[in-house]
Every structure is written in C-alpha cells, then in structure tokens.
Amino acid sequence: MKKALLLLLSGCFLIASSAQTPVSGNLHYNSLPQRWDEALPLGNGMLGVLIWEKNGRLRFSLDRADLWDDRPALDLSHLTYKRVTDAVLTKQYEGALQKLGDDPYDNVPYPTKIPAAALEFDIAALGKVKTAALDIHTATAKIAWLNGAKLETFVHATEPYGAFKLTGANGILPILVPPAYTVAEGEKNDPSHSGQALVKLGYAKGVIKKGAYSITYIQPGSLGFSYEVSVCWRQKGNTTEGIWSITSHHNGEKAGVSAEDICKNKTSQSYANLLLTHRQWWTRYWAQSSVSLPDSLLQRQYELEMYKFGGVARKGAPPITLQAVWTADNGLLPPWHGDFHNDLNTQLSYWPAYTSNHLREASSFTDWLWATRDESKRFTRQYFQTKGIDVPGVTTISGKPIGGWIQYSLSPTVGAWLAQHFYWQWKYSMDQNFLQNRAYPFLHDVAVFLSEVTVFKNGKRVLPLSTSPEYHDNSMQAWYTSGNTNYDVALMHFAYSAASETALAMGKPEESVQWSHAEKQLPELVTDETGLMMAPGEDRKESHRHHSNLMSIYPLGLLNPEKPADKRIIDSSLRWMEHTGTSAWCGYSFSWAASLYARAKDGEKAAENLRIFSTNFCSANSFHLNGDQKGGQYSAFTYRPFTLEGNFAFAQGVHEMLLQSYTGVIEVFPAIPAGWANVSFRDLRTEGAFLVTANRVNGLTRTIRIRSEKGGVARIKLGGKDWNVADKQGVVNLRHTGDVLAVTFKKGGSITLKNK
Numbered sequence: 001m002k003k004a005l006l007l008l009l010s011g012c013f014l015i016a017s018s019a020q021t022p023v024s025g026n027l028h029y030n031s032l033p034q035r036w037d038e039a040l041p042l043g044n045g046m047l048g049v050l051i052w053e054k055n056g057r058l059r060f061s062l063d064r065a066d067l068w069d070d071r072p073a074l075d076l077s078h079l080t081y082k083r084v085t086d087a088v089l090t091k092q093y094e095g096a097l098q099k100l101g102d103d104p105y106d107n108v109p110y111p112t113k114i115p116a117a118a119l120e121f122d123i124a125a126l127g128k129v130k131t132a133a134l135d136i137h138t139a140t141a142k143i144a145w146l147n148g149a150k151l152e153t154f155v156h157a158t159e160p161y162g163a164f165k166l167t168g169a170n171g172i173l174p175i176l177v178p179p180a181y182t183v184a185e186g187e188k189n190d191p192s193h194s195g196q197a198l199v200k201l202g203y204a205k206g207v208i209k210k211g212a213y214s215i216t217y218i219q220p221g222s223l224g225f226s227y228e229v230s231v232c233w234r235q236k237g238n239t240t241e242g243i244w245s246i247t248s249h250h251n252g253e254k255a256g257v258s259a260e261d262i263c264k265n266k267t268s269q270s271y272a273n274l275l276l277t278h279r280q281w282w283t284r285y286w287a288q289s290s291v292s293l294p295d296s297l298l299q300r301q302y303e304l305e306m307y308k309f310g311g312v313a314r315k316g317a318p319p320i321t322l323q324a325v326w327t328a329d330n331g332l333l334p335p336w337h338g339d340f341h342n343d344l345n346t347q348l349s350y351w352p353a354y355t356s357n358h359l360r361e362a363s364s365f366t367d368w369l370w371a372t373r374d375e376s377k378r379f380t381r382q383y384f385q386t387k388g389i390d391v392p393g394v395t396t397i398s399g400k401p402i403g404g405w406i407q408y409s410l411s412p413t414v415g416a417w418l419a420q421h422f423y424w425q426w427k428y429s430m431d432q433n434f435l436q437n438r439a440y441p442f443l444h445d446v447a448v449f450l451s452e453v454t455v456f457k458n459g460k461r462v463l464p465l466s467t468s469p470e471y472h473d474n475s476m477q478a479w480y481t482s483g484n485t486n487y488d489v490a491l492m493h494f495a496y497s498a499a500s501e502t503a504l505a506m507g508k509p510e511e512s513v514q515w516s517h518a519e520k521q522l523p524e525l526v527t528d529e530t531g532l533m534m535a536p537g538e539d540r541k542e543s544h545r546h547h548s549n550l551m552s553i554y555p556l557g558l559l560n561p562e563k564p565a566d567k568r569i570i571d572s573s574l575r576w577m578e579h580t581g582t583s584a585w586c587g588y589s590f591s592w593a594a595s596l597y598a599r600a601k602d603g604e605k606a607a608e609n610l611r612i613f614s615t616n617f618c619s620a621n622s623f624h625l626n627g628d629q630k631g632g633q634y635s636a637f638t639y640r641p642f643t644l645e646g647n648f649a650f651a652q653g654v655h656e657m658l659l660q661s662y663t664g665v666i667e668v669f670p671a672i673p674a675g676w677a678n679v680s681f682r683d684l685r686t687e688g689a690f691l692v693t694a695n696r697v698n699g700l701t702r703t704i705r706i707r708s709e710k711g712g713v714a715r716i717k718l719g720g721k722d723w724n725v726a727d728k729q730g731v732v733n734l735r736h737t738g739d740v741l742a743v744t745f746k747k748g749g750s751i752t753l754k755n756k
Contacts, residue, residue, distance in 0.1 A: 024296060025303025027134040027621055032143065036061055036329040037192065037642045038620045040134045040141040042155040042162070045314025045364065047246060048325025049155055049162055051132075051141050057175075058143070058151070060119040060162075061329035062229060064246040065318040067114050069201055070396050071222050073104035074403035081384045081453070084406060085465045088479045101406035102474070105337075109200040110222070111396040113338030115327045116246050117217055117229040118177040121151075126169060134621075136307035139282050140275070155311075156274065157281035161245040161262050165271040170238045174231050176215040178206050180331040193626075193641035195333030213267075216260045224251040232263035241271045285310050289357040289683040291654060294676050295607065298654065301614045304622040305651035306356060312644065313353065313361035318397055319368045320349040322643040326623075335641040343393045343408045343469045344546060345645040347417055348588060351555065351595075352651035354428040355659060357685040366425050369418055370438055372399025373445075376415070380449060383410060388449025389442070390415040393469075405474040407467040412453050413488050415446045416495035420555065423498045430689040430710040440502040447499040447515050450492055461521035463488055468534055468548040483536030486525050487548040493522055494556045525552055531573025540576065543584035545637075547592050550577070554595040557662035561600055570600050583636045586626045587617030588646030590634075594653025599660070603671040606657050613650055622647065659694075661686035665740055667717040668694040668704055690714050704753045708745035716741045718753070727752040 032053035033039050039050035039061065050061040079100045087093040123145075130144045143151045149168035156163065166172060181203040206219035214232040221227070226249045233242035245262040257265075266274065293299040312324035321338050322345055328334045340346055346365065353362030369376075369391070376391045379401055384390060392401035394409040403409055419442055425431075426439040454461045468485040472478035496519035503512035526533045534540050534549045550573055552558040559566040574596060582589070590613040597606040616630050624646035627637040657671040658681050666686050672679060680695035689709040695702050706714055708730070719739050730749025735742040743751055 024300045025136045025307060027136075027304075029132040029620075031129050032058065032132050033621065035619075037623055037625065037640065039326075040132065041308065041311060041326055041621060041623075042134075042139060042141060042153070043311035043325040044155050044157050044159075045312055045317035045361075046325070047155050047160060047162060048311065048327075049153075050326055050329060051143075051153065054120070056122075056124055058121040058123045059177075059329075060153075060164075060174075060244070061326075062116040062118060062162075062244065062246060063325045063327045064116050064227065064248060065321075065325050066248050066397060067116055067227055067246075067327075068225075068397045069110040069112050069114055069222050070225070070398055070400070071110040072400060073108040073110060074401055075100070075104070076379070076382050076401065079383065079406075079410075081410070081412070081465070084410075088465060088476070089481060091476070093479070094476055098406065098474070101403045101409060103403075105394070105402060105404040105409075109196045109333055111337065111339070111400070111402055112195065112201075112333050113321055113323070113327055113397075114198070114201070114221070114333070115179045115329060116227065117179060117219075118329065119231055119244060120175045120177055121166070121169075121172050122175070123169075123172065125172070136303060137282065137286060138279050139307070139311065152271075154275060154278055156278045157285075158277075158314075159266075160247070161243050161266050163266070163271055163274050164242050164244075166240045166242075168238055169240070173240065174215070174233065174242060174244075176208065176217050176229065176231060178208070178217055178219065181206070181219065190330060190332060191640045192328055192330065193335040193639055194328050194330055195335065195337060197332055200333075214260065214263065225249070228259040230259035230263045232260070232267045234267055241267070243267050282310065285358075289681070289685070291658065291681045291684075292679065293654070294678055295611075297614055298607065298610050301610070301618070301622060302651055302654050305352070305647045308622070308644065308647055309352060309356075309358070309361065309651065313350075313358070313364055315360050315364055315367070317364055319346060319365045320644060320648075321346075321397075322645075324644055326642070328642070335643065337402065339402055340395045340397070341393070342391055342395065342414050342418060343411065344588070345643060347421070347555070348592065348645035348649040348652075350421055350648070352648050352655060354424050355652065355655040355684050355686070357683055357691065359425065359429050359685075362421070362425060366422055366438060366442075368399075369421070370442070373442070375399035377445070384412065384449070384453050386449055386452035388447070388452060389445035390449050390453075391418050405470070405478075407474065407478045408469045411467060411469070412450075412463055413491040413495075415449065416491040417551075419443050419446045419495055419498065423502070426502065427687040428685050428689065430712070435502060435505060440499075440506050440508075443495065443499040443502050444511070446495050447518065450495060451518055454492075456521075460523045461492075461518065462523060463492075466535065469546045471534055471540075471544055471546070471548060480535045480538075483526070484523060485535040485549070486532050487551055489523055489525055490552040490556050490558055493519055493525075493552075493558055496522070525558075525569075527569050527572075529572065530576040530579075531569050531571070540580055543581045545584055545586045545589045547577070547589065547596065549573075550596055554592070554599045554656070557599070559599075560663050562663065567600075574600055574602070574605075582634050585635045586637055586646070587613055587624045588626070588643075588649055590617065591624075591646050591649035591653050595649070595656045598653060598656035598671040601671050603657055603673040603676070606653060606671050607673045607676075610650060610653050613646065617646065624650075655684065659684045659686065659692060661688065661690075665715045665717050666690065666692060666706070668692065669696055669701055672696065686714075688712055688714060700755060702755050705750065706743065706753075707750040708748065711745050711747040711749065714743045714745065716743065716753075722756040723753045724756055725751060726754040 039052035048063040153164035216230040231244040243266040245259040247259040422439040466480040466484040468487040500515040561567040625640040627639040628635040693705040730746035733744040
C-alpha cells in the first residue's frame with residue numbers, strides 16, 4: 001500500500017505531490033480477456049473502446065455516447081396520471097392499461113442505445129500474449145507478446161479519436177467490422193440480460209469504403225440519423241500507427257468534420273505527441289483529489305471506479321447511461337435499451353463526483369437535464385396535466401419517455417430526486433451564477449409541479465397515487481392509495497426544503513416561505529419498531545434491491561444520527577434491512593448500503609458491504625455485473641448485466657466513510673473501521689465549497705487542512721479541544737463551541753489544524 005499522503009514534518013503540514021500516481025488500480029492480465037465485459041476499457045465521455053479477444057483476433061469494440069435510435073415507441077396520448085389513478089382505485093389497472101407502458105418497452109427494439117463497430121487485428125502469427133494491461137493513471141492499454149511484438153493504445157482525453165501503435169507485427173492491419181444490423185447474431189442464453197438482435201432495428205446495410213491506408217464505414221439509422229466510423233494508419237518499418245474516430249449526423253445532415261477527416265488529420269502527427277496532450281488531462285484529473293485506504297481490495301476498487309468515472313463523464317458529452325461508452329458487443333441490443341434510468345441508475349452514477357472534487361465532470365448531468373427540460377415540461381403537461389416539471393423515469397437521449405413499468409417510468413417524484421444534483425452542484429461549488437440560472441429555476445419548477453399534482457387528504461398534502469421503486473415490481477400491490485410511501489414523502493420533503501433554501505439564497509424570501517409552508521403540509525415519514533416503513537401500514541417485509549424506503553438516510557440526508565430520535569430510526573431501519581436479507585439485492589444494493597451505514601457512523605458494516613460488492617458483483621475488469629458472480633453467495637441474482645451505477649455508488653461509499661458535511665458540519669473520518677489505523681485523503685470537497693485534506697495515524701486524526709474556495713463559515717467537528725492551529729491564511733474569525741470549531745474564511749483562505 002501507498003504510505004499516507006500527508007506527513008507532519010518539522011511542524012510543517014506537507015501535502016503529497018500531485019506527481020504521486022495511483023498504481024494499485026491498474027489492470028493486469030496474463031492473456032487477452034475473452035469477453036467484452038472483462039475487456040480493458042478506455043473512454044473520454046463521448047468515445048469508448050473495449051479491448052479483448054474474439055475468435056482469435058484482437059478486438060477493439062468501438063462506441064460513441066450519442067449513437068441512439070430515437071424513434072418513439074411509447075404513446076402517451078391515451079395514458080395520463082389521472083387515468084392510471086382511476087384504474088388503480090377501481091382495480092382495473094392490470095390488463096390493457098398496464099400494457100400501454102409495458103409493451104413498447106418489452107417488445108419494440110427502439111428507442112435504444114446502439115453500438116458503433118469494431119476494429120480487429122488478426123494476431124494469429126504473433127503467438128502467445130505475455131501481458132495485457134491498463135494503466136489507469138495515463139488511461140492507456142498495453143499488450144505484449146512473447147515474440148516481442150507490442151501494442152499501445154488510448155482514447156484521447158479531450159479530442160474525438162483513439163490512437164494505437166503496433167510494433168514488431170509486420171503486415172497486421174486493422175479490419176473494420178460493422179455491427180450485425182443485417183444478420184441475426186448474438187449469444188444464445190446470453191447472461192448479460194441483453195435485448196433483441198440488432199437486426200430487429202431494420203437498418204439498411206452500411207457502406208464500407210477502403211483506401212490504401214484507411215477504411216471508412218457509414219451506417220444509416222432512423223429518422224435521418226447516421227454515423228461514420230473511420231480508421232487511418234501509416235507504416236514505417238515494422239511499426240504501424242493508427243487513428244480511429246466516430247462521428248454522428250442528425251436529420252440527414254453532416255455536422256462538422258467527418259470521422260475520416262479527423263483520422264487523416266491526426267495520422268499526420270506522431271503517436272508520441274498525441275499521447276502527451278492526452279496524458280496531461282489525466283494528470284490533472286488525478287490531481288483533483290486522492291484517497292489512501294489501508295484495505296488494498298477497497299483501495300484498488302476505488303481507484304478503478306474513479307478511473308471509470310473519468311472515462312465516461314465529460315463536460316459537453318451526454319450523461320452516463322447504463323453502460324455509457326462501453327455498450328455491449330455481443331450482436332444484441334444492450335440491457336434495458338442502454339437508456340437513462342432515472343429511478344436509480346443516473347443518480348447513483350454521479351454520487352461520487354461532488355466529494356471527489358470533479359464538479360466539471362458532474363455538470364454533464366445537470367447540463368443534459370437542463371437541455372432536455374422543454375421535453376420534460378412537455379411530458380409533465382401531457383401525462384400529469386400540470387405546470388412545472390417532472391422527468392420521465394426512463395428516457396431517451398433527447399429526454400423523451402420510453403415506457404416500462406408505469407409505477408416508476410412515469411413516477412411523479414423522479415424530478416425531485418434529479419433536482420438533488422442541481423442542489424449538490426450549487427452546495428459544493430457555491431456558484432452564484434449556477435444557483436441563479438440553473439439550480440433554483442429547476443427546483444422552482446419541481447416545487448410548482450409537486451404543488452399542482454398533490455391533493456389534500458386529512459389535512460396533509462399527498463400524492464393521489466404513490467409507489468416505491470421497485471417494491472412489488474409491476475403488480476397491483478406496487479400502487480399505494482391509502483397513504484404515500486416513505487420514498488415519495490422523503491423526496492417531496494427534500495424538494496420543497498431545497499427550493500426554500502435556494503430561493504432564500506436567491507434573495508426571494510416570499511418564495512422561500514411559500515415552499516417552506518408547502519413542506520410543512522406534507523405527512524411525516526412513517527416509522528415503527530422496524531424503523532422506516534415502506535408506507536403507512538406496510539413494513540419492508542422482504543429482501544429488496546432498491547433501498548427506496550431509506551432515501552431519507554441516504555442520499556437525502558433528512559435524518560441526522562446526531563439527533564437521538566433520528567439515530568433510533570436509522571439504527572432500527574438498518575437492522576431491519578439486515579433482517580430481510582440480501583437475497584434479492586443486486587450489486588448496487590451493496591454499494592448503496594455502504595453509504596447508508598456510513599451515515600449511521602458504522603464503518604465496519606460500510607466496509608463489509610464494499611468488500612462484498614468488490615468480490616462478488618464485479619467482473620475481472622471491475623465492471624459491475626449486477627448479479628452475484630460466485631453462484632449466489634449473497635444474492636439469488638446470478639446473471640451478469642453490466643451497468644455502471646453500482647461502481648460509482650461504491651466510490652461514494654468510500655467518500656462517506658471519510659468525510660461528511662450534509663448537516664452543515666464537516667466531519668472527517670466519521671465512519672472508519674476500528675482496524676483502519678492509518679488512512680488519509682487529499683482535497684475532498686464538502687458543501688460550502690471547502691476542500692479538505694486529512695490524515696489518521698495509529699488510530700488518531702493528526703492533521704486537518706481546510707481551504708475555502710469562495711469564503712464563508714466552515715464548521716468542523718473536532719471531537720474536543722486538543723487541537724492547535726498550525727497555519728492559517730485568510731481566516732477572519734475562529735469560534736469554538738463544544739466540539740465544533742467555526743472558522744470564518746475570506747475567499748481562498750485556509751487553515752491547518754494539528755492534534756496535540
């Protein structure tokens with residue numbers, strides 16, 4: 001393991017140089033991976049590649065984030081919230097009405113994410129592979145053969161191309177392989193929960209044109225959409241250097257430079273020069289923050305999660321779908337259409353961005369939600385027949401509803417959960433411009449919608465129809481009519497509270513009071529001896545993969561374990577979750593559970609759930625495969641559909657163990673296992689735009705450094721007064737109350753605290 005990143009030397013607080021690089025997360029195989037979901041992954045948010053071996057050939061499975069068949073399948077003209085409510089109340093939901101949501105999603109292949117193509121290299125003449133490795137610090141993959149041949153490749157961090165360099169392999173050139181759009185293909189009994197065969201999309205055959213040193217493939221899609229894949233190369237001696245790119249074109253028009261033009265332009269530059277600018281971005285990315293854990297398994301997984309996040313989240317690119325830029329390469333459509341699942345998947349995917357100090361990457365999500373808000377408002381008017389904004393629970397890249405189980409794909413609180421990312425983006429950055437132009441307008445529209453869609457029963461503001469994903473799945477039992485679920489109630493409390501807070505920060509006190517009053521009209525969370533119930537009169541009776549009834553613990557943070565009454569609820573809820581067991585959990589359930597336990601200050605259980613996730617629910621390359629890959633040791637789900645949200649929820653579980661600030665008080669190492677004597681982190685971000693660095697040596701927190709990006713008051717829980725101020729700059733005032741130190745900063749100010 002790496003040594004602690006922070007050293008106390010000669011009374012000076014030293015921070016590890018950004019030149020230190022993560023190494024334990026690197027992937028290293030003694031042969032090429034034999035499955036696409038075990039491949040070496042590279043990506044830049046828009047383009048991605050999976051490197052593996054198929055039928056004796058080295059294969060680059062190419063992908064681009066905006067390759068979508070966006071044809072509509074769901075018809076909302078005869079489907080409204082009122083009609084569904086009436087049908088449920090009269091017990092006439094199951095049947096024709098239910099099928100209006102189910103059939104398009106289950107039986108129509110589109111809308112869907114689609115794969116791009118593949119590059120293959122016939123490597124039979126090279127013999128046995130010696131090593132296949134991924135360096136996560138430089139985001140490069142390297143393959144070496146016993147005969148001395150080598151391949152190195154990367155997807156440029158900021159530009160729309162990938163590059164490769166093959167040495168010691170005369171005559172081995174790339175072969176472009178189109179997806180199976182015209183020929184039925186795919187694995188029988190595929191365990192990845194993939195969709196229908198690609199041929200079901202009905203695409204015309206693509207056009208391939210070959211040059212002396214290039215291949216270009218143009219594939220027409222639907223609704224005037226097409227895309228272009230190109231690869232160009234040059235040879236010198238026994239070395240081949242090549243470039244590949246993918247461009248997409250909408251409405252029958254070419255937009256900007258073509259893939260072929262990109263390739264030809266970049267081929268004129270050396271591989272070494274292209275690699276240099278690529279590596280510069282990744283050096284800056286890793287320098288944003290770092291974590292050092294004494295558990296080598298969790299350290300490795302954490303570094304791989306943050307690597308993958310850097311590979312799929314990028315300003316200007318579409319947000320993270322179920323598989324992002326690593327769409328399944330098996331001749332089939334991706335699991336669950338590869339879409340945007342907003343009842344868990346998209347939200348969890350961005351959880352780690354804020355604490356890890358990657359706000360720019362996180363903004364790709366709120367940018368997309370903002371860009372598609374007109375579509376969301378249109379959906380809200382049509383389905384709910386109200387003003388304001390809700391967001392479909394399952395959407396296309398353009399924000400259109402896809403369908404699926406109506407309870408969740410058309411839930412009235414999806415927008416409230418998504419609004420948390422606008423709130424977090426503001427709270428962690430304290431960006432007044434973002435507050436004014438994005439965060440409050442979105443929260444305002446969510447609050448307007450909730451005020452219109454709710455009704456009053458017994459003096460309380462409630463939804464006429466309530467659900468809790470994905471409890472009771474798609475049955476009539478999934479609908480609650482006599483009272484609202486804790487899931488819906490918690491989200492409404494959060495949305496109104498956040499709207500009130502942001503309105504006040506905007507200088508709109510009347511609107512702040514309006515939303516605060518609306519929140520007071522909501523029912524309270526329902527609890528009993530089991531803790532947080534599913535809904536009034538119903539406990540969480542069985543194992544359940546979605547911790548929907550526990551939203552108020554995490555991510556919403558409505559309950560605070562520092563308050564005795566809240567702590568009793570939290571502890572009872574987690575014990576009851578354990579009682580119902582994990583047999584129906586997926587991998588993401590364990591990584592989410594880690595944050596739940598961390599909020600309860602239970603570091604042992606948090607770490608245990610992270611270890612279970614790492615050992616049982618991940619592929620050899622760290623991809624989250626949903627099911628238990630050790631034959632059902634912890635879960636009855638043993639399939640292997642790859643989705644990313646479990647990976648990123650893992651990273652946030654680590655963050656929650658190391659640093660919390662949701663109560664308005666910064667707490668370092670709030671949920672550390674007893675055996676973690678030495679642990680540290682650098683430049684993790686808290687609410688209020690504070691960057692925190694801390695280390696723990698021999699079981700004692702030794703140093704804490706806080707830097708204020710925007711100024712203001714930071715409240716730090718110190719657990720006593722045995723601390724000295726080792727250094728301070730731009731500090732206006734210090735005030736110690738109990739075990740909390742309040743530090744008032746100027747913009748850019750900092751303080752270093754040393755334990756006596």
